[in-house]
Amino acid sequence: MISCRQLTRRYGAFTAVDGLTLEVERGAICAFLGPNGAGKSTTVKMLCGLLAPTSGEAMVCGLNAARDGAALKRRIGVLPENLGLFEELTVEEHLLLTGDVYGLPPAVARSRVDELLDALGLAHGRDTFAAECSHGMRKKTAFAMALLPNPEVLFLDEPFEAVDPVTSKTMRGILVQAASRGVTVFLTSHILAVVEEIASRFVMIRGGRLVWNSTREELPRRLEDLYFELAEPANGKEIEWLGSGRS
């Protein structure tokens, strides 16, 4: 469902993503992991057709992400890094907008909007403008927008950060259910315990290069141990002045 070959993106002399090659099968939940600045968001942007690769190729749903961007957008749902919300629209208006532009019949859109608002605990804040929402509410709104058109592939950039535990559990449940029905989920996250629970494939990058790619069954040890070993060594630096006397 997602396939990329030698995917590379350079910004001047800096290489954000360096020759990434990977395959994600239909119905998988792929956790795309790496430290800040590793190239995760750049990769997601290239897979969604938002960013042209410098070289290499990304195919999603059988479409070339760089060339067939318009067609691809109709088949994927995306939770972008910056959430992609308009300050001047309310939570509910964002979802109705999604229904309108994806061509859902009004009755279907209305029923999906109500269901998603309810499931994600957004019903009480449906009339709140995005500019006045908490970060968690904004994230849930963007997540609901990604789900609403019932996409074949979901790209989620840090979906679990800044959401409350109940919503996080609800979101995990929704993703597992969607994957079991054939939706492919490609997500980035720093919350290793959560992704270890739901993901069926783990991909790690460091400095734009692939350092690990396996299924859950192929993991040799705990995800956290593997992550600290391959993607980002733990930094045990102490701050000496902290707690050592008031000043």
Added chain:
Amino acid sequence: MARLWAVLVAVWKAAQRDRKSLASFSGNNIFHLGFALLFLQDPGAFVFSAVLIAIVLFLPLSGDPLRKVPPERLALWPLEAGERRLLRMTPWLNPLLPLILAMLLWRKVTTGLALLLGGTFAVGFLAPRAGRGGGRRLFGRLPPFPGPLNQLIRKNLRELFSTLDFYCALLLAAPALFFQAGGRLPEEAVGPVTLVILLALSTCAQTLFGLDGEGGLTRYRLLPLRGWQVLLAKDAAFLMTAVAMTAALEPLGGLAGALMALAGGRRAAVQVDRRQARWRFQMGASFGASLFQMTLLVVAGAGTMFWTPLLIVPCVAVYAATTYWFGRMIDRQACAE
């Protein structure tokens, strides 16, 4: 006292930076118009445009400076009760307050103008206390529009209503419509007033995406919409506002001028990434871009009003062509970061 002083310095710095953003009017078409009239030996018209800008600027200038500090942050700072009481005096540090008092005492200022300025100041001072997001909620209940662009048009209208350009145009349109309704607006003034209203609004056509923010721009690229559709949703908000303000004056000339304002501002709107601020005048891309846009607007509007109404036909054609052309450009930009 050192803590209080530190807070006051921070508030002062934030207020100063905020005030600098008010200078955006120097890139606005209404300011350019006033300046052009000054060079055309019409100082009265320049003073008129300057007073107009000053009145509209009073609203954002008259806010409480302490609002620059997020309330949650203010509550967390380790200040004593006495220091917090002293901090409540900061609204009186607003530089406009002594100015208003001086104007009220100055004999040459008419009571009407003094009351207008004082009233604007009071509204700016009190409105932010009425609750968060007052401006947005004011225009929260907009009617739905037919078609898939409904929510985008509503959003774009709310954006337009949060610019000072809109209020400047409204300040011109409201009395003109009032006098027109009473049959007291001289016939020879109808056309020029229509054009001035459009000029006051026209910089917004250069900054169509200026208030969308990073998130909004990302969403445009994610939505399965063509570039021309995105532009159409933007234009619908602008055209509805412009037509509503000029329909009772010179409807066809107003429409022609508004269409040309959009066509003339297209390049700046699509290719120049200049972020704008709410409750400020919109700042055009460059003087050249503004001059080009204003010339198109005036020629099209005046030509339709005073020469032949058929001029609306090429105006529509040029508008449609720029919408298509720059729409394609948006489509290409969607994957060309």
